[in-house]
Amino acid sequence: MTAPKNAARTVWEALESGAALQPGAPAIGGERPLDYRSLLTTTRMLAAALQRAGIEPGDRVALLHRNAPLFLVWTFACAGVGAVLVPLNYRLSAAEIRDVLEDSRTRMLVAEDCFRELAESAGSGVDLQFVGLSANDPPFGLPLETDALHGFVAHASEEDDVAHLYYTSGTTGKPKGVPLTQRNVVQHALAAITELDLANDDLWGHVAPMFHLADAWATIAITLAGGCHVFLPDFDGRAALALFEESGVTVSNLVPTMLQRMLAAAPAAGFDGGSLRLVLSGGAPISPAAVAAVLDTFHCEYVQTYGLTETSPYLTLGILEPRHREESEERQLARRSRTGRPFETVELDVIDEGGRSVPRDDRTVGEIVARGSTITPGYWNRPAETKAAFRGGWFHTGDLATIDAEGWVNIVDRKKDMILTGGENVYSIEVENALYSHPAVLECAAYGAPSTEWGEEVRAAVVLRDGIERTEGLEAELREHCAERLARYKLPRAFVFMRELPKTGSGKIAKRLLR
Known part of the structure; x- marks a missing residue:
């Protein structure tokens, strides 16, 4: 190594x-x-x-x-x-x-x-x-x-x-x-090599689309480390598992939808993790139960990631320190499902509307701001948008989060996705986490819809797992499930059942299309 x-x-x-490093070593497999x-x-x-x-x-x-x-x-x-x-x-x-x-x-x-x-x-x-x-x-x-x-x-x-x-x-x-400048891209690659222990014996599975930074950063980092690349042109859960098994993939980034479909296909495929040592995922919240499924099925390390195109992409990684591994299993799973602590190149803060740092109490919500060598110098030919995003020497992400005493952040919503109903703030991730804890739910998205009575009302789009049919009884069960976990004003007023949620190219749910 x-x-x-x-x-x-x-x-x-x-x-x-x-x-x-090793001119004769494999760079591309397959x-x-x-x-x-x-x-x-x-x-x-x-x-x-x-x-x-x-x-x-x-x-x-x-x-x-x-x-x-x-x-x-x-x-x-x-x-x-x-x-x-x-x-x-x-x-x-x-x-x-x-x-x-x-x-x-x-x-x-x-x-x-x-x-x-x-x-x-x-x-x-x-x-x-x-x-x-x-x-x-x-x-x-x-x-x-x-x-x-x-x-x-x-x-x-x-x-x-x-x-x-x-x-x-x-x-x-x-x-x-x-x-993204040469500095942005290469500094991110060098930091990722250090943070994730990437080396020349690693084999990266390009499963998420390479046109997006969720995967593309590894093009540079794995090459710089002297590792090997294998590629899946079109995603399918079983095909991805086969690629991992046959090629000996050791590390990969999987957007949450891909992760869920691979977990569902793993038992029939007889896949128990193969050579995998690390799975990365981000772009959407993940429940502690889903993290447990990854650990139990793939028998490898799991790291939750958070970042943006503007940040090359990583801003945080949910990497457990040795002291965290002494915590209870329940606490470790909860921590693994959080957004994580700052990436090596990044200085990060959570601020209120006045630009002041919020208390590091893991309760007070503010906006994530960041600065560092991996952050874009600005938007292409858009000076007004650049000026709006870069204020006071910080890049303003538009993401709302809490931060704890150790510097771990936990995203609660995008500013634009927060639902204001009857004068109360509802963070969509709270609703989604409640729904994800129900075994029938494969994917979900909470969003605000216009309401003459409340200004906005909470709605939830839901994709059910294979083999589960929508019934009145199931809808009532989901309502009750949420009611046991959420305040009354946070409960979805309506469920919209879909075969698939609308996605952006990076695999993120496009909530503006749901609205």
């Missing part, structure tokens, strides 16, 4: 550093494995091809592709020429993707063949180069020439240069461009 000895400053240096020497050579050839295609430092290159080795290679090839990678959410409509292409002023659009029609429609009328990836195209979309290696010199990026440009998932409205 070896960790990187030299501190890379840029994304390209992260690849070179990882490759220098049907077409690549060792680090081959990965570096292939990436250099693609970077040289980008230069021949006229891509210059600072140009935006958009990538519309599912999880695959190609995603990894394009990420580092862009870094090699100083281009800005713009990962695209393939679940968006052509019109939405066009908005991103125009806002970012993308110079090149690279699209997987299954998205060719979507890409051509989105790029119609936009001044850019189109690169297709199909059986009729070169393997990486551009002709690779071995001779080009002799004259290729990687662009010497500065730490303040933009490396990646992500577009927010839009839980609060139209997506905004979030530039």
